Amino acid sequence: MEELKEQLVEEFGEKALVEAFGELTLIVESYGIVKTCLKLRDFFGFDTLIDLCGVDYLTYGQSDWDASASSSGFSRARSAQGDEDRHEQRFAVVYHLLSVSKNQRIRVKSYVDEDEPIIKSVTGVWSSADWYEREAFDLMGILFENHNDLRRILTDYGFVGHPLRKDFPMIGEVEMRYDETLGRVVYEKVSIKPNINVPRVIRK
Amino acid sequence: MAEIRNYTLNFGPQHPAAHGVLRLILEINGEVIERADPHIGLLHRGTEKLAESKPYNQSIGYMDRLDYVSMMCNEHAYVMAIETMLELEVPERAKYIRVMFDEITRILNHLMWLGTHALDVGAMSVFLYAFREREKLIDCYEAVSGSRMHATYYRPGGVYRDLPDKMPQYLKNDFRSDKELEAMNENRQGSLLDFIADFAKEFPQSIKQYDDLLTDNRIWKQRLVNIGVVSANRAKQMGFTGPMLRGSGVTWDLRKNQPYAVYDKLDFDIPVGVTGDSYDRYLVRMEEMRQSNSIITQCVEYLQNNPGPVMSDDHKVSPPKRNNMKDDMESLIHHFKLFTEGYSLPEGEVYSAVEHPKGEFGVYLISDGANKPYRVKIRAPGFAHLASMDEMVKGHMLSDVVTIIGTQDIVFGEIDR
Numbered sequence: 226m227e228e229l230k231e232q233l234v235e236e237f238g239e240k241a242l243v244e245a246f247g248e249l250t251l252i253v254e255s256y257g258i259v260k261t262c263l264k265l266r267d268f269f270g271f272d273t274l275i276d277l278c279g280v281d282y283l284t285y286g287q288s289d290w291d292a293s294a295s296s297s298g299f300s301r302a303r304s305a306q307g308d309e310d311r312h313e314q315r316f317a318v319v320y321h322l323l324s325v326s327k328n329q330r331i332r333v334k335s336y337v338d339e340d341e342p343i344i345k346s347v348t349g350v351w352s353s354a355d356w357y358e359r360e361a362f363d364l365m366g367i368l369f370e371n372h373n374d375l376r377r378i379l380t381d382y383g384f385v386g387h388p389l390r391k392d393f394p395m396i397g398e399v400e401m402r403y404d405e406t407l408g409r410v411v412y413e414k415v416s417i418k419p420n421i422n423v424p425r426v427i428r429k
Numbered sequence: 430m431a432e433i434r435n436y437t438l439n440f441g442p443q444h445p446a447a448h449g450v451l452r453l454i455l456e457i458n459g460e461v462i463e464r465a466d467p468h469i470g471l472l473h474r475g476t477e478k479l480a481e482s483k484p485y486n487q488s489i490g491y492m493d494r495l496d497y498v499s500m501m502c503n504e505h506a507y508v509m510a511i512e513t514m515l516e517l518e519v520p521e522r523a524k525y526i527r528v529m530f531d532e533i534t535r536i537l538n539h540l541m542w543l544g545t546h547a548l549d550v551g552a553m554s555v556f557l558y559a560f561r562e563r564e565k566l567i568d569c570y571e572a573v574s575g576s577r578m579h580a581t582y583y584r585p586g587g588v589y590r591d592l593p594d595k596m597p598q599y600l601k602n603d604f605r606s607d608k609e610l611e612a613m614n615e616n617r618q619g620s621l622l623d624f625i626a627d628f629a630k631e632f633p634q635s636i637k638q639y640d641d642l643l644t645d646n647r648i649w650k651q652r653l654v655n656i657g658v659v660s661a662n663r664a665k666q667m668g669f670t671g672p673m674l675r676g677s678g679v680t681w682d683l684r685k686n687q688p689y690a691v692y693d694k695l696d697f698d699i700p701v702g703v704t705g706d707s708y709d710r711y712l713v714r715m716e717e718m719r720q721s722n723s724i725i726t727q728c729v730e731y732l733q734n735n736p737g738p739v740m741s742d743d744h745k746v747s748p749p750k751r752n753n754m755k756d757d758m759e760s761l762i763h764h765f766k767l768f769t770e771g772y773s774l775p776e777g778e779v780y781s782a783v784e785h786p787k788g789e790f791g792v793y794l795i796s797d798g799a800n801k802p803y804r805v806k807i808r809a810p811g812f813a814h815l816a817s818m819d820e821m822v823k824g825h826m827l828s829d830v831v832t833i834i835g836t837q838d839i840v841f842g843e844i845d846r
Contacts, residue, residue, distance in 0.1 A: 246513050246779045272665045276780075276791060276808040286797045321780055321793065321808070325665055325674075325681050332780065353668030356816035364477075379470035379845060388478060395482055423484050427799045428773040 229329055232269065237261075250332045255318070255344045258335050262320070262350045271322035271331065274347070277357035278319050279365030282312035283391040289424035315339040316367060320347070337367060346372035364389040395419055435463055438827075442471050446549045446831045449841035453818070453830070460826050465819045472845035480805040484771030485511055485585065488805070493579035495807060496843035499538040500570075501530045502785045503843075504583040509689060510781035510794040511585040514774045517746065522737040523587035524690045529625070529728035530573070530582070531690075531783070532721040536632070537566050538786035538838075539718050543639060546711075546835035550652045555642050562635050565628055572597055572621050586741030592732065596624040622729050629726045636718055643711075653708040657821045657833045660705060667820070668813035671788025672717065673837065676702035676710035683784035697724050707836040714838075717786075746772050771800040780808075787811055787838050809843035 226249070233242055233251060243250040253261045265271045314336040322331050337344050346369040347354045358369040359378040366387035369375055377384060386393055396419050399412040438455040441447035450471035456464040476495060480488040492503040505527060512519060519527075544559035567577045572593050574580035582589050596617040601610055616627040643649045659669070664677040674681055682699045684692040700716035702709030740747045748767055749760035766772075774796040782791035788810025795804040814837045821833050 245777050248780060250778070273668055273670075275668060275670075275782075275789065276793065276806065278793065278806040280795060280804050285803060288799055319793070319806075321791070323789075325679060328686050330780075332778075351668070352663075352666045352820075353813050353816060356812060360812075377470075379473045381470070388475060393478075395478065421482075423487075423770065423800070425799050425801050426770055426773070427797065429798060 226329065229269070229327075229331070233331075236264065236268075248330065248332060250334055252334045252336075255335045255337050258318075258333075259345045259347060259350065261333065262347045265322060265331070265333070266350055269329075269331075270324045270327045271329070272325055273323045274320060274351035274353045274357070275323045275330075276319075276321040277347075277354055277361060279361040279367045279389070280317045280319055281365060281389065281391045282315050282317065285312040286427065287425075288427040289421060316342045316365065318344055318361065318367060341368075342366060343368045343370055345370045348372055363387070366390060440830065442468075446834060448545065448834055448839045450845075451815075451834065451839065451841065455822075455827070455830065457827065462822045462825055462827065462830060465822045465830070467815055467818050469815065469841070470845050472841040474846070476846045477805050477807060481802055484800050485774070485802065486767075486771055488802075489583065490579060490581045493581060494842055495809065495846060496538075496785065496787065496790070496811070496840050497578065498541045498840055499534045499786045500578060500580050501527075501534045501582060502538075502783055503790060504581070505531055505690075506781055506783045506785070506790050506792045508583045508585045509783065510779050510792045511774065513779045513781055514777060514794065514796060515585065515746065515772075517586050517741055517743060519587055519690075519741060520738045521691070522591075522732065522735060523739040525728050525731050525735075526588050526592065526739060527583060528690050528692065528695070529725055529732065530569075532724045532728070533566050533569060533625070535721045535786045536718050536725075537563055539714050539721075540566075542714065542786075542835075542838045546832075546838075547643060547649075549831045549835045551648060552643065552646070555639055558635070558638055558642075562628075562632065565624075568597070569621060569625060569628075572624075584740065584747065586743060586747045587739045589740075591739045592621045594620050596621050622733055625725060626729045626733075629722050629729065632722050633719065636715065636722075640715065644715075650708065652828075652832055653711060653836070654706060655704070656707045656825065656829050657836055658704060658706045659817070659821065663820070664705065667817040669788065669817070670810050670813070671785065672710055672713045673788060673810075673814055675700065676713050677705035678702055683782060683789060687782075689781075689783060695724050695727050697721075707832055710836050773798055773800045774802075782808070785810055787840070787843075788814070790843075807843070807846055809846065811837070811839055811844045815839055815844055 230249065237251060241252050316337045316339060318335050318337060320333040322333060335344060346358055356378060358372050359376060361367045362369060362375050363377040363379050364387055386398060396415050396417050400415045401410055401412050404411045435456050435458045438457055440453035440455055442450040442452040452468040454466040455462055476491050480491060489504055489507060492507045493500040495503045540559040540563045544556035547555035570580050571577045574582040598614045598617045599610060616624055659677050661677045661679050664674050664679065678701050680699055680701050685699055697720045700713045702713050744763040749763050753760040754764055776796060776798040778795040780791055780793045782789050790810055791808035793806040794802055797803045822830050
């Protein structure tokens with residue numbers, strides 16, 4: 226792993242590489258993703274794309290309860306957090322690569338723009354990216370340029386929204402039932418209310 | 430002359446050979462498949478979204494429900510991700526118990542696969558025999574966790590409780606005579622470990638039975654040999670792992686290449702195929718069952734001789750002893766905090782993978798320091814395998830689609846998540 230690290234630092238610079246929990250993360254700009262991936266595949270021997278997923282950092286580091294001790298004791302109100310402690314970029318695409326020949330792993334992370342979450346598709350580099358990119362598009366709304374079949378994959382036909390985004394409610398937007406008079410299935414606004422059983426607490 | 434065009438056939442989602450809720454849109458020219466477009470997501474339950482809304486320990490049960498024929502292996506990946514982030518030490522005995530149950534699970538999975546695969550291809554009896562053995566292993570699940578399928582047995586820091594000293598026995602009822610009852614309970618007189626040891630002793634004969642029924646069977650070979658051939662390079666390109674990759678001749682097994690738990694201390698072999706067709710993958714999985722059986726025997730031997738704790742004594746993540754809670758304030762607080770708020774992980778991200786019976790099952794966990802995961806991404810092996818469906822069935826006959834679904838070992842719980 227040390228050897229790989231040195232090579233990566235040489236290729237991508239020291240700033241791009243993060244090591245944590247014994248894993249390497251390479252953070253790259255989204256515009257050069259295909260080039261980076263080709264480099265990783267051909268020169269570093271990462272022959273398999275194990276996983277590809279989108280991450281939404283919208284509520285990163287926010288908690289339902291502010292549990293820090295202050296002079297007036299623990300505050301137990303749900304705190305609305307301002308924009309200042311938001312994560313810098315909202316969306317990231319994360320690639321997990323595996324080199325079967327060299328027995329190495331690496332994680333490649335690329336942030337994409339919030340308003341236009343577009344990144345080049347890596348289907349030309351690894352065939353397995355096809356469905357993973359469809360999944361990231363479906364659940365996270367990230368668009369993959371040059372992907373030739375970017376359809377929804379996991380959600381229902383005609384589904385609206387991207388369910389793994391943090392602003393998509395846990396209970397969903399619509400519910401479905403069979404309407405006797407119309408003789409078909411109809412969609413209506415959800416009638417249940419969101420319920421947090423265990424609040425989200427951050428303890429440092 | 431009328432023009433002959435391709436036609437489109439809808440296969441599933443309600444079809445016994447679709448192994449759950451797979452909907453395939455097949456474009457067929459005569460009986461030859463030109464294109465296959467799997468529609469998935471009919472079993473999508475939003476496991477990742479649900480896990481984001483719950484404290485870490487409350488999602489272990491969801492992991493069982495992903496690949497619902499290899500429950501404990503899923504849990505293993507998830508608890509390992511948490512343990513890595515907490516840098517938590519797991520007692521040796523717990524690791525052996527986990528490995529033993531991972532291998533029991535592997536046999537459970539492969540028996541299910543073998544039975545249904547053979548059933549799809551036209552051999553009814555293997556299914557019945559496979560379920561005979563599965564029943565015994567499921568009883569082991571029940572003995573250790575109280576549940577026959579969704580065990581929720583692994584915990585960050587170990588396993589929920591130690592193996593029971595007594596194997597549960599069949600009870601008397603109106604439908605069985607005393608003599609029958611005695612025969613049924615014959616191997617259940619001792620502990621769970623004795624029962625498993627007895628199973629491991631008998632199991633090679635059972636495998637031999639399946640072997641006799643299938644391996645040289647003319648129909649079986651006609652249906653499997655040279656069907657769905659995948660080259661080693663294509664297999665890696667398409668993200669294959671597990672038996673699907675090994676069937677194509679690549680020696681890759683996380684248990685050997687990136688050992689976790691105690692796999693580095695155990696002796697076992699990795700079978701690989703040669704041609705990469707369905708028959709090779711069948712042989713690989715059959716041999717894997719034999720190897721798993723040998724691993725189980727080794728684990729039983731260790732566990733019988735080495736008692737010890739099975740759970741970390743870090744009470745931030747593991748519940749304190751009930752007795753201590755009666756007169757120890759700290760234990761009571763630990764218990765209360767653990768079961769209400771849970772525990773927080775340090776900020777960061779981790780990917781932990783295990784060699785699941787179907788391939789590499791990984792959990793990518795991002796934590797922002799809260800008591801719930803910020804993002805959980807489950808890497809299911811079946812997802813990548815099913816994605817290759819189009820390439821694998823192209824040019825094959827309609828009946829071979831069924832063989833290829835079987836050989837891919839598709840389970841929708843993990844694919845749809």
